[in-house]
Amino acid sequence: MILSLGGTGVSDGIAIGRIHVLSSGELELPEYELEAEEVVGEIARLRDAADRCVEQLREMESGVGAGSGDPAAELLQVHRMMLRDEVLVGEACQRIASERINAEWALDRQAASLRRQFERIEDEYLARRIEDLDQVVRLLQRVLAEQPDRVLDERVPHQLDETIVLAEEISPAELTQLHQRNVAGLVTEHGGVWSHSAILARAYGIPMIVAVHRGRRLFREGESVIVDSHYGAVLATRDERLHGHYSEKLEVVRANRRRMQRFLDEPDRTRDGERFRLFCNAELVPEIQRCCESGAAGVGLMRTEFVFAQRQMADEEGQYEVYRAAAEALSGRVLTIRTLDAGGDKLPEELKRMRGPNPALGLRGIRMSLAMQDQFRTQVRAILRASRHGPVRILLPMLTTLEEARQAREVIASCREELASEGIRPDPEVPVGGMIETPAAAMLAERFAAKLDFLSVGTNDLVQYVLAVDRQDELVGHLLDPGHRSVIETLTHIVEGASRAGRSVQVCGEMAGDPRWVRLLLGLGIREFSLPPGQLAPVKAALVGADASQCRSVLREFLESGEEESARSLFEALDGSA
Amino acid sequence: MIREPVTLVNRLGLHARAASRLVRTAAEFESTIWLERDRRRVNAKSIMGILMLAAPVGTELVIECEGPDEEAAMEALKSLVADRFGEAE
Numbered sequence: 001m002i003l004s005l006g007g008t009g010v011s012d013g014i015a016i017g018r019i020h021v022l023s024s025g026e027l028e029l030p031e032y033e034l035e036a037e038e039v040v041g042e043i044a045r046l047r048d049a050a051d052r053c054v055e056q057l058r059e060m061e062s063g064v065g066a067g068s069g070d071p072a073a074e075l076l077q078v079h080r081m082m083l084r085d086e087v088l089v090g091e092a093c094q095r096i097a098s099e100r101i102n103a104e105w106a107l108d109r110q111a112a113s114l115r116r117q118f119e120r121i122e123d124e125y126l127a128r129r130i131e132d133l134d135q136v137v138r139l140l141q142r143v144l145a146e147q148p149d150r151v152l153d154e155r156v157p158h159q160l161d162e163t164i165v166l167a168e169e170i171s172p173a174e175l176t177q178l179h180q181r182n183v184a185g186l187v188t189e190h191g192g193v194w195s196h197s198a199i200l201a202r203a204y205g206i207p208m209i210v211a212v213h214r215g216r217r218l219f220r221e222g223e224s225v226i227v228d229s230h231y232g233a234v235l236a237t238r239d240e241r242l243h244g245h246y247s248e249k250l251e252v253v254r255a256n257r258r259r260m261q262r263f264l265d266e267p268d269r270t271r272d273g274e275r276f277r278l279f280c281n282a283e284l285v286p287e288i289q290r291c292c293e294s295g296a297a298g299v300g301l302m303r304t305e306f307v308f309a310q311r312q313m314a315d316e317e318g319q320y321e322v323y324r325a326a327a328e329a330l331s332g333r334v335l336t337i338r339t340l341d342a343g344g345d346k347l348p349e350e351l352k353r354m355r356g357p358n359p360a361l362g363l364r365g366i367r368m369s370l371a372m373q374d375q376f377r378t379q380v381r382a383i384l385r386a387s388r389h390g391p392v393r394i395l396l397p398m399l400t401t402l403e404e405a406r407q408a409r410e411v412i413a414s415c416r417e418e419l420a421s422e423g424i425r426p427d428p429e430v431p432v433g434g435m436i437e438t439p440a441a442a443m444l445a446e447r448f449a450a451k452l453d454f455l456s457v458g459t460n461d462l463v464q465y466v467l468a469v470d471r472q473d474e475l476v477g478h479l480l481d482p483g484h485r486s487v488i489e490t491l492t493h494i495v496e497g498a499s500r501a502g503r504s505v506q507v508c509g510e511m512a513g514d515p516r517w518v519r520l521l522l523g524l525g526i527r528e529f530s531l532p533p534g535q536l537a538p539v540k541a542a543l544v545g546a547d548a549s550q551c552r553s554v555l556r557e558f559l560e561s562g563e564e565e566s567a568r569s570l571f572e573a574l575d576g577s578a
Numbered sequence: 579m580i581r582e583p584v585t586l587v588n589r590l591g592l593h594a595r596a597a598s599r600l601v602r603t604a605a606e607f608e609s610t611i612w613l614e615r616d617r618r619r620v621n622a623k624s625i626m627g628i629l630m631l632a633a634p635v636g637t638e639l640v641i642e643c644e645g646p647d648e649e650a651a652m653e654a655l656k657s658l659v660a661d662r663f664g665e666a667e
Contacts, residue, residue, distance in 0.1 A: 081598055118630060122632070127632075
């Protein structure tokens with residue numbers, strides 16, 4: 001039999017484990033009236049309880065490293081402020097005096113009155129703050145009742161790595177404690193995507209499902225369950241096929257993680273000692289944080305199309321917030337921001353109208369930016385402002401003429417002056433690089449390299465333009481071969497040109513994220529790769545195990561022999577051999 | 579007593595983090611500080627009050643400061659809002 005309960009998955013991942021139900025934390029609240037002479041003592045009791053709660057939260061904050069950017073620290077601080085807020089404790093003290101009632105009762109009444117005010121809020125995020133109020137009040141009530149903390153309760157297992165914690169709701173403080181004990185997964189009856197604990201679960205990568213109504217009535221303590229937060233499902237079943245399926249999935253995730261850990265700890269050197277650097281293609285803060293944890297040298301490609309897809313983000317302030325958050329998350333590592341490379345369907349109406357008959361060959365990338373300079377300036381200003389929060393590089397997409405590179409640099413210089421006149425001083429050394437993704441830019445790589453600070457090869461577009469194959473077109477898709485001689489000779493030309501101009505070349509695009517092709521790129525002399533975060537482990541494994549000089553000679557043989565049209569089989573063989 | 583209007587320009591409006599920074603700033607001053615939105619008026623040193631204003635981006639607020647350091651308080655709060663609650667960190 002399967003019992004499957006649906007809720008809202010607020011983070012990604014799978015967890016398998018046994019249910020532990022956190023006690024509801026509901027207390028029998030004593031309610032009694034006071035004699036006049038008891039009032040002062042009762043007020044002191046409430047004040048003292050509030051002090052102890054504040055102290056408890058402060059300790060927890062230093063535990064997670066306040067100020068180190070841990071997402072929990074700031075939320076714990078909000079709770080601390082609520083405890084210090086006179087609207088709560090101060091007003092409750094007033095009630096003790098004026099209504100002559102005990103602390104618990106006064107607090108409960110004051111909380112109810114605040115809750116009514118919160119309930120009137122229409123904003124979904126802010127209305128959720130009622131949860132924070134409830135959590136703070138409950139903490140305070142527990143301290144008043146001298147009841148133990150429900151997470152530190154001795155009935156809760158010390159290590160939770162095979163435990164799914166089920167509760168009516170979970171506060172950020174509790175989630176932090178559970179995380180420190182490696183909790184496998186979380187299920188709550190209440191809450192939403194914007195609950196503070198949901199935000200934390202995402203940041204910590206804990207599978208969590210909220211809004212599983214009546215969960216505590218339906219699942220038993222110690223019952224074995226599967227939490228699939230991608231689908232928002234909690235499954236209690238003995239069905240072996242289902243267990244087998246999820247165990248396998250979880251094993252794959254774990255094996256990858258172990259593999260990743262093993263390779264990610266190694267130095268960035270090939271078997272024969274050549275250095276390389278791995279960057280990530282990433283946009284969102286948690287993603288960027290994970291990249292840093294995995295040892296990436298920075299972000300090699302931050303796409304910005306998503307910023308323009310949401311109107312409220314597209315203005316200078318909105319963009320600045322996004323870029324600044326990314327720069328801060330990198331704590332000193334480089335952030336490469338690619339200016340708008342419009343071409344898809346995720347664009348605002350005004351941009352969609354500008355689509356020509358063949359978007360791939362139309363007004364996109366730098367062409368659009370130079371055609372709509374106001375928008376380009378807005379983006380450049382936001383990027384330059386973000387450069388005050390960490391090393392930032394600008395990357396220009398879809399270059400075909402040197403004139404485009406010159407004009408773009410001119411715009412950047414003029415934005416810099418404009419900012420200076422407003423008293424804002426960006427990092428004086430924001431490098432400007434260009435995407436080499438058209439045959440024109442590839443042919444002129446040396447000249448582009450001389451005009452720019454670095455080059456980044458976008459292999460997806462380059463391969464598609466060199467081979468004249470649309471990768472969306474299933475009739476010709478099989479012709480899209482990154483190992484085609486024409487592609488390899490083009491890449492060779494780019495690397496040689498850039499090196500004559502004294503510039504390095506980074507490769508982003510699918511080739512850089514594919515263990516087979518990175519060895520070919522290594523043979524070409526590429527040492528910087530930017531790839532999706534999930535590919536870091538396999539790519540690093542391929543590079544650490546590679547012999548760069550062997551890759552070079554395999555490549556040289558291929559180029560000289562002229563017999564094979566594709567290097568695909570050569571490098572697939574190389575991949576298997578090492 | 580001084581009063582001045584400001585407009586929230588950070589993307590999320592007065593969300594929890596912004597509210598907590600606002601309270602921390604207000605608490606540095608001796609003056610009494612009020613925030614007004616439409617006809618609602620809250621103490622700027624109360625995080626609950628600020629959260630209850632539920633002010634999203636674009637909201638116009640009036641800041642009112644009264645006390646010995648009211649000018650400095652006004653200045654600090656205005657620049658906090660203009661800096662989107664954190665640029666100065």
